[in-house]
Amino acid sequence: VKQSGGNDIVFYSSEMDEEYRFKRQLSSNLRHAMENGQLELHYQPQCETDGNDQVIHSFEALLRWTDPELGSIPPGRFIPIAEETGLIVPLGEWVLRTACKEAARWKNPLGIGVNLSAVQLQKHELPELVAEILNETGLDPKRLELEVTETALIHNPARSMKILSDIKKLGVRIAMDDFGTGYSSLATLQNFPVDRIKIDQSFIKKLVSNDQAIAIVRAVINLSRDLNLEVIAEGVETDEQASFLNDHDCRSVQGYKYGYPKPISDYAHVVNPTEFP
Ligand code: C2E
Ligand code: CA
Ligand code: CA
Ligand code: CA
Numbered sequence: 001v002k003q004s005g006g007n008d009i010v011f012y013s014s015e016m017d018e019e020y021r022f023k024r025q026l027s028s029n030l031r032h033a034m035e036n037g038q039l040e041l042h043y044q045p046q047c048e049t050d051g052n053d054q055v056i057h058s059f060e061a062l063l064r065w066t067d068p069e070l071g072s073i074p075p076g077r078f079i080p081i082a083e084e085t086g087l088i089v090p091l092g093e094w095v096l097r098t099a100c101k102e103a104a105r106w107k108n109p110l111g112i113g114v115n116l117s118a119v120q121l122q123k124h125e126l127p128e129l130v131a132e133i134l135n136e137t138g139l140d141p142k143r144l145e146l147e148v149t150e151t152a153l154i155h156n157p158a159r160s161m162k163i164l165s166d167i168k169k170l171g172v173r174i175a176m177d178d179f180g181t182g183y184s185s186l187a188t189l190q191n192f193p194v195d196r197i198k199i200d201q202s203f204i205k206k207l208v209s210n211d212q213a214i215a216i217v218r219a220v221i222n223l224s225r226d227l228n229l230e231v232i233a234e235g236v237e238t239d240e241q242a243s244f245l246n247d248h249d250c251r252s253v254q255g256y257k258y259g260y261p262k263p264i265s266d267y268a269h270v271v272n273p274t275e276f277p
Helices: 002-035 075-085 088-104 126-137 150-154 157-168 185-191 201-205 211-226 239-247 264-271
Strands: 039-049 054-067 071-073 111-115 144-149 173-179 196-199 230-233
Touching (some): 150 173, 157 173
Antiparallel strands (some): 039 054
């Protein structure tokens, strides 16, 4: 009996060890990937729809990493590790610069959404960095929308508030990502200078079949209308979800139904890029 307990402990600790080594390897590979140009942004369309036709009004930039040994690693796996190690700061700067540079060369001046990590939002230099990148790329600030989560803001509300309002002064838009999954959502909306709410895809996924998800989505759409905020539904995949959203006057949508995240070359006919300098 004792022996099996001992085995459990040994098994557990070697598993932890493996996890730790894996994280260290991933972090070191990621650092090299950044330096060696192995990272790439994919772009997912955000559309306006009337239920029949849709028009792309912006793209969200999503980070992609293919490691030569490990293959393609999803951001859900490596972003948390980059946050733990602090690598997210230079990584996030690379994403912001790359996305702005890309959008600045589109003849069709569509919007561009960029995700910000909680760690980036704690840096007082962030507004200055955003200003510098806008200046350097010549991107119209109105076209840039930074996506933040409630959880990121709640960590240090006073500081995030100051940083976000300095960013807003540049003319940049702010979107509240994954809305409904954090806590104290309503208070956050009231206090922070947010332009748009992104309804989390977990609610959209359950739309039509789950009464609770239906109630939440309706409430968020009504809330955003009452607070004069724009609203977009994320993760729209099916016709049923799309028609529910249309029936409830949510005209802004994003999801596989409207387009996958892909290299911008796949959307060249939409953005109409100028030649590379
Ligand atoms: P997110 O910001 O909520 O991004 C939306 C995620 O949903 C993306 O996953 C996207 O590919 C996926 N998605 C879009 N439409 C659909 C759909 O119809 N169905 C389903 N099932 N999924 C859909 P991805 O690209 O794997 O990114 C996951 C998360 O990683 C993002 O969630 C974001 O939190 C983070 N992330 C990605 N790129 C960056 C980045 O550049 N910086 C930071 N800080 N985080 C990033
Ligand atoms: Ca996002
Ligand atoms: Ca989201
Ligand atoms: Ca998310």
